[in-house]
Amino acid sequence: MSALASHTIPTEERRPAFSRLVTVELRKMVDTRSGFWLPIGVAAITLITVIISALVHHGHEATLAHLFRNSLMPGSFLLPILGILLVCGEWTQRTTLATFTLVPDRGRVLSAKMAASLVFSVGAFVVCLACSAVFAELVGNAPGGAGGIGIAVLGQGLLFLMTAMLIGVAFGAAILVSAPGIVLYLLLPTIWNALAGAIHSLESVGNWLALGNTWSDLPQGNLSGTQWAQVGTTLALWLVLPMAIGWYRFRTRDVN
Amino acid sequence: MIEANSLTKRYGARAAVQDVSFSCAPGTVTGFLGPNGAGKSTTLKMLCGLAHPTSGSSTLLGRPFSQIPNPGRHIGVLIDASAAHSGRRGRETLALSAQLLGVSDSRVDEMLELVGLDKSAAAKRVGQYSLGMRQRLGIAHALLGAPELLILDEPANGLDPEGMRWMRGLLRDFAGRGGTVLLSSHLLHEVEAIADRLIIIADGKIAAEGTRDELVGDKAMTRVRSADDHALRSALRGFAIDVSVADDGALLAEATTEQVGDVALSAGVALRELGSSRAGGLERLFFELTQGADADAPSSDPGTSISAMEASSTLQETVR
Numbered sequence: 422m423s424a425l426a427s428h429t430i431p432t433e434e435r436r437p438a439f440s441r442l443v444t445v446e447l448r449k450m451v452d453t454r455s456g457f458w459l460p461i462g463v464a465a466i467t468l469i470t471v472i473i474s475a476l477v478h479h480g481h482e483a484t485l486a487h488l489f490r491n492s493l494m495p496g497s498f499l500l501p502i503l504g505i506l507l508v509c510g511e512w513t514q515r516t517t518l519a520t521f522t523l524v525p526d527r528g529r530v531l532s533a534k535m536a537a538s539l540v541f542s543v544g545a546f547v548v549c550l551a552c553s554a555v556f557a558e559l560v561g562n563a564p565g566g567a568g569g570i571g572i573a574v575l576g577q578g579l580l581f582l583m584t585a586m587l588i589g590v591a592f593g594a595a596i597l598v599s600a601p602g603i604v605l606y607l608l609l610p611t612i613w614n615a616l617a618g619a620i621h622s623l624e625s626v627g628n629w630l631a632l633g634n635t636w637s638d639l640p641q642g643n644l645s646g647t648q649w650a651q652v653g654t655t656l657a658l659w660l661v662l663p664m665a666i667g668w669y670r671f672r673t674r675d676v677n
Numbered sequence: 678m679i680e681a682n683s684l685t686k687r688y689g690a691r692a693a694v695q696d697v698s699f700s701c702a703p704g705t706v707t708g709f710l711g712p713n714g715a716g717k718s719t720t721l722k723m724l725c726g727l728a729h730p731t732s733g734s735s736t737l738l739g740r741p742f743s744q745i746p747n748p749g750r751h752i753g754v755l756i757d758a759s760a761a762h763s764g765r766r767g768r769e770t771l772a773l774s775a776q777l778l779g780v781s782d783s784r785v786d787e788m789l790e791l792v793g794l795d796k797s798a799a800a801k802r803v804g805q806y807s808l809g810m811r812q813r814l815g816i817a818h819a820l821l822g823a824p825e826l827l828i829l830d831e832p833a834n835g836l837d838p839e840g841m842r843w844m845r846g847l848l849r850d851f852a853g854r855g856g857t858v859l860l861s862s863h864l865l866h867e868v869e870a871i872a873d874r875l876i877i878i879a880d881g882k883i884a885a886e887g888t889r890d891e892l893v894g895d896k897a898m899t900r901v902r903s904a905d906d907h908a909l910r911s912a913l914r915g916f917a918i919d920v921s922v923a924d925d926g927a928l929l930a931e932a933t934t935e936q937v938g939d940v941a942l943s944a945g946v947a948l949r950e951l952g953s954s955r956a957g958g959l960e961r962l963f964f965e966l967t968q969g970a971d972a973d974a975p976s977s978d979p980g981t982s983i984s985a986m987e988a989s990s991t992l993q994e995t996v997r
Binding site: 452526 | 678703726727728738743746747749750752754757760763764765769773779802818825
């Protein structure tokens with residue numbers, strides 16, 4: 422065997438490119454047993470949702486736009502959980518030991534996970550659109566055919582899935598442990614909605630800060646200026662705030 | 678090349694690692710030795726940027742770990758072999774890191790072959806691996822980027838005797854080609870045969886460091902078994918010779934073989950085994966230095982803990 426290198430680090434050495442980190446993060450999402458089946462499960466549930474939506478009322482309501490909106494629902498619920506697992510899985514399985522010794526700048530790792538989530542959301546969006554288009558044509562029986570779909574509905578549908586998954590990443594980074602991360606993600610918005618519903622003075626705040634209100638209306642298209650502002654404030658609370666906490670925790674927490 | 682400067686890690690009021698400084702030179706194997714909980718893993722994690730020191734600093738190859746652009750190409754790290762995703766296949770675990778590092782996929786197969794994981798083992802999910810297989814996978818992972826520096830935490834854990842001999846050869850060869858190795862263990866016999874230098878850590882502090890000869894000095898040490906160890910022990914103590922008991926029950930006397938033989942004769946005890954023992958000296962030193970770590974007493978100064986230990990063993994002797 423040959424002699425080893427000269428015990429200095431070449432000054433021109435480069436970090437692994439960000440695109441490579443993103444590719445590796447995407448690979449990590451699907452190369453484990455659970456990682457392989459979860460996206461398939463999400464796609465299957467999306468498909469079933471579309472089929473049921475296409476068949477009810479003898480298909481009279483099965484327009485492309487209607488099916489597409491419905492197809493987003495499983496993803497909007499499950500992508501955040503995939504996002505949580507994308508971050509927490511590493512801490513729970515302790516692969517952070519390997520990841521951070523190869524990429525010591527943890528901010529780049531978290532950024533790569535965010536970028537990978539966005540790519541994954543685009544994939545989910547394509548699945549939703551494809552299922553909806555196929556079943557609106559095949560099974561749909563709406564008067565006037567499958568109909569078209571507005572660019573606003575498509576764009577906002579994509580934004581809906583992307584922010585859903587990023588919310589998961591943010592919760593994951595803030596909490597760093599899978600089970601509590603998922604529980605808190607499911608519980609906190611529900612508790613908030615219940616509070617806002619029960620306490621009269623909170624009712625007007627609800628539209629501005631509850632995930633179940635304006636944010637989930639994104640796929641409807643045609644939001645007013647006020648509604649866009651409400652989407653913004655809601656995301657500030659459920660996406661930006663946990664992401665800020667997560668950005669700090671993910672980068673500074675000691676690995677065990 | 679590793680430099681640790683006054684590394685300290687506190688959890689609240691408790692210091693897990695206190696003022697730890699040492700350096701490791703190219704071409705050497707350094708054994709980082711101490712009982713469980715002495716601060717070995719915490720120190721290694723601080724070197725690799727996995728834990729943040731409360732104070733102090735460290736450099737690897739002249740730079741802090743976090744400042745190395747592609748550290749996997751220079752430093753092979755194995756902190757915990759069980760820290761791998763149980764649902765990921767063995768080969769895939771390496772292939773992921775190979776992609777991140779930018780080394781070819783064929784390097785993955787070379788490393789699998791080097792550590793003795795065959796194709797069927799590489800195709801299994803890590804969850805099905807034994808600890809020994811995980812250890813081999815971890816070593817393959819550490820070697821993936823063809824590093825010149827290795828940091829291994831308890832790498833012998835879970836390896837069978839054949840595996841330990843294999844690893845000893847691997848690390849000696851690595852250091853022989855100019856590489857730097859720092860490996861930790863809580864068992865003296867695992868490292869004393871491989872390491873050029875030993876750093877003994879107890880209670881978060883370095884209790885002793887140096888080559889084996891430096892640590893043991895030229896103090897004579899004799900390993901002895903007899904028909905009546907109890908009587909021999911009393912007799913040796915009668916001649917003011919310190920006696921301790923080795924792991925396997927043999928007596929370790931701080932005296933030459935001639936002295937011990939003479940004492941046995943005068944006490945009328947038949948000898949079963951007699952030999953000079955450097956290893957025994959090291960074992961005794963390690964035992965003494967690390968006793969304080971397990972004691973409830975707040976004392977953390979190695980000097981006091983040794984005398985406390987000796988006092989207690991003298992006390993036991995008196996009771997007997």
